[in-house]
Amino acid sequence: MPSPFMARRTCARVLQAGALVFSMWGGSVAAQTGVEAPAPIATNGVKTTERSASEWLLRMHEASRQRNYMGTFVVQAGGHLSSARIWHACDGVQQMERVESLSGTPRSTFRRNDEVTTFLPASRVAILEKRESLGLFPHVLQAANSSIDKLYRVQTSGHERVAGLEADVVRLRPQDNLRFGYRIWSERKTGLVVKLQTLDADGRVLEQAAFSELQLDAPVSMANLNHLMGKTEGYRVEKPGLVKTTSADEGWALKKEVPGFKSMSCFKRARVGTSVTAQDATFQWIFSDGLASVSLFVDAYDANRHASPGYRVMGATHTLTQRMGNWWLTAVGEVPLHTLSAFALALERKD
Amino acid sequence: MNDDPKLLATQPPPAIPDNSDLLLVQRAVAGDQGAFTLLVIKYQRRVQRLIGRMVRDVDLVEDIAQETFIRAYRALHQFRGDAQFYTWLYRIAVNTAKKFLLDLKRNPTVSDHALKTDDDGDETFRPDSEPINEETPESVLAAKEVGLAVTAALNALPDDLRLALTLREMDGMSYEDIAEAMNCPIGTVRSRIFRAREAISAKVKPMLERQTSKRW
Amino acid sequence: MQEVLKNRENVSALADGQLHGEEFARAAEWAARDADGQMTWQAYHGVGDLLRTGEWGASSRDAAFMARFKVRLQQEPLPSRQFESPELIAIQVIDAPARAQKSFKNEAANDATYRWKRLAGFASVLAVVAVGFLASGMWDGQRGSPQLAQAAEATIQPNQAASGPPGDGPNLMIRNSELDALLAAHRQFGGTTAFQVPTGFLRNATFEGGGR
Numbered sequence: 001m002p003s004p005f006m007a008r009r010t011c012a013r014v015l016q017a018g019a020l021v022f023s024m025w026g027g028s029v030a031a032q033t034g035v036e037a038p039a040p041i042a043t044n045g046v047k048t049t050e051r052s053a054s055e056w057l058l059r060m061h062e063a064s065r066q067r068n069y070m071g072t073f074v075v076q077a078g079g080h081l082s083s084a085r086i087w088h089a090c091d092g093v094q095q096m097e098r099v100e101s102l103s104g105t106p107r108s109t110f111r112r113n114d115e116v117t118t119f120l121p122a123s124r125v126a127i128l129e130k131r132e133s134l135g136l137f138p139h140v141l142q143a144a145n146s147s148i149d150k151l152y153r154v155q156t157s158g159h160e161r162v163a164g165l166e167a168d169v170v171r172l173r174p175q176d177n178l179r180f181g182y183r184i185w186s187e188r189k190t191g192l193v194v195k196l197q198t199l200d201a202d203g204r205v206l207e208q209a210a211f212s213e214l215q216l217d218a219p220v221s222m223a224n225l226n227h228l229m230g231k232t233e234g235y236r237v238e239k240p241g242l243v244k245t246t247s248a249d250e251g252w253a254l255k256k257e258v259p260g261f262k263s264m265s266c267f268k269r270a271r272v273g274t275s276v277t278a279q280d281a282t283f284q285w286i287f288s289d290g291l292a293s294v295s296l297f298v299d300a301y302d303a304n305r306h307a308s309p310g311y312r313v314m315g316a317t318h319t320l321t322q323r324m325g326n327w328w329l330t331a332v333g334e335v336p337l338h339t340l341s342a343f344a345l346a347l348e349r350k351d
Numbered sequence: 352m353n354d355d356p357k358l359l360a361t362q363p364p365p366a367i368p369d370n371s372d373l374l375l376v377q378r379a380v381a382g383d384q385g386a387f388t389l390l391v392i393k394y395q396r397r398v399q400r401l402i403g404r405m406v407r408d409v410d411l412v413e414d415i416a417q418e419t420f421i422r423a424y425r426a427l428h429q430f431r432g433d434a435q436f437y438t439w440l441y442r443i444a445v446n447t448a449k450k451f452l453l454d455l456k457r458n459p460t461v462s463d464h465a466l467k468t469d470d471d472g473d474e475t476f477r478p479d480s481e482p483i484n485e486e487t488p489e490s491v492l493a494a495k496e497v498g499l500a501v502t503a504a505l506n507a508l509p510d511d512l513r514l515a516l517t518l519r520e521m522d523g524m525s526y527e528d529i530a531e532a533m534n535c536p537i538g539t540v541r542s543r544i545f546r547a548r549e550a551i552s553a554k555v556k557p558m559l560e561r562q563t564s565k566r567w
Numbered sequence: 568m569q570e571v572l573k574n575r576e577n578v579s580a581l582a583d584g585q586l587h588g589e590e591f592a593r594a595a596e597w598a599a600r601d602a603d604g605q606m607t608w609q610a611y612h613g614v615g616d617l618l619r620t621g622e623w624g625a626s627s628r629d630a631a632f633m634a635r636f637k638v639r640l641q642q643e644p645l646p647s648r649q650f651e652s653p654e655l656i657a658i659q660v661i662d663a664p665a666r667a668q669k670s671f672k673n674e675a676a677n678d679a680t681y682r683w684k685r686l687a688g689f690a691s692v693l694a695v696v697a698v699g700f701l702a703s704g705m706w707d708g709q710r711g712s713p714q715l716a717q718a719a720e721a722t723i724q725p726n727q728a729a730s731g732p733p734g735d736g737p738n739l740m741i742r743n744s745e746l747d748a749l750l751a752a753h754r755q756f757g758g759t760t761a762f763q764v765p766t767g768f769l770r771n772a773t774f775e776g777g778g779r
Contacts, residue, residue: 057761064765075774076644079428084773104775111768131755193766205644209770269752284752291760295753305745332753371584378595380646385599391636393612396624417636427646498623501614520615526585545579552610
């Protein structure tokens, strides 16, 4: 909290002289008007991009696969602030993570590659899941014509310190209005993402996730994480009823593709306390453009349950719910609302 | 509300009772940062004056003021609108200044020059004193110059314009009450207040432009 | 010039809390974004301050202060838009569909969503538009517009509780556990993105919006 106000005094004088501002509160170099300019009028830090967007992202992804670390992670979205303690370990074969919540409902989340176990001590419930999506990247990126490079333009803008580490600031600008932009702070030596902001079309921050403390190459014991992850005694183990399926099998199609978004997978999910083969199982259809994802959830319309159409916003996550004849659609994604509308309008029933 | 007797002596001046601030707050909460900027422009001098009673160094005053407004922005969704916005902002300013002062005291490298010399803790307010700041003689003169120009322009106004403006700004009367007091329709009140402001600022704007940098 | 004077008069009324609805929104926009608007807002308030305190408060430091503040403000996440509050339509959402027209070729979508801007109105009276009307027109074999007009009239004042039986017209957005479950499902499985490992996973494991 104590501001280095001698430095601030210098900054303020520099400002008065009409030069550029370098905000010391975690901001980035910006033009004097303070308005997000399409191309920064900067003298400091903007250089021609050498790496493409997918090269940056690959580097960021690899960084976490190659070293241990621990720290404190803070997420701000929609006025809510959540934080957690993080441990990460890898041994070349396995990736493990542990996330201990510091805010909200107490919970411990463990990940081993694509297996995730969430412990909820208050209700003594342990939820076991297999999240195959976690294993799909980086194959997604390594494909020859990475669509991310077409959908987002990359721009570096200097560097800043986050959690005591020097990081490159990388801006990903969407090339259309169907998706959000990002500002990524990538630790200089390793490429590890230390801070990430999701930005709307005006450059405003919708959501921010960042390490407030980070210790790279910390001594995290994978054996210990494995041990903790398996300790389900005393917990009621739940495995959410989930079955992989296809849109064709379930009778759904998109009459028109939403530009940039590819179909990833489909599932049928059991509602709590019911079986996945029940009539009222929810159909989930997942799309991704490489950085943002959209889920379309479809249920049979039920007047008792489905009463409030409309939309909601929480940070970068937008939700659209509406009735479609005998069906009820909930579209969720880290995308602008009109993108969700586009999906809603394109979804059609194929009996 | 804060019942601290020391602070009661320095309650903010009676606010003009209307919901103009609340409407801007609502708009800011809905996502328009420009609306919040309007509130900052409206209150930034007042907030800096308030902080200036506790802190001498003008750069530090500005730092604290910046932090105050950012904290207010982050807490905006908590502002219920049942109290005046400035009252709410006032408390944030005081708490922010206190925290800065506490942090500074803990930091041995910071000189006392930044603080008020007779600061015995953080509750000493001297409501009658002028904040001491490091304005240059030129800027002090410029402020006086503008002040004189405004006063002259005010006195040059036709009576009905001057009265409407004075009732609004100094007595805090609503348009309805002013309409009754001046026995005219509300639309006329609105027009008179606008014309008064416009006449005065027509004199002031050229000076403002000279004083400040061109762009905000 | 008439236009400018009209705008300034609106700023004067805005400063005194006299404007509402679309008038309020337009005046607030102009005062915040236009150079003359900002000058006017600042000057009018300066006049009031001088009358009350005898001091002309503005100085050469103000522009610098505001410029610096705007940069900081840019870095701040937008304020809370909680699921249980009636303040649902972010202003930028209303603007966005117009821009989306450039890139998205679905004419029907553009035409229908663009109408939101005209009908939905702006912030001070908080409008809740049931988007369901938009696409449901196509499902019920009707065209969208009569229902859109109906939606626009359903403006809700702040603090007004949800009313009407379920399914009856646009409702207040009430958070419910079903929606929470779907959100959780999206975060669990909708993670086929470059950010998922590690940042996306960490973000989802950390973030708990408004409590479960």
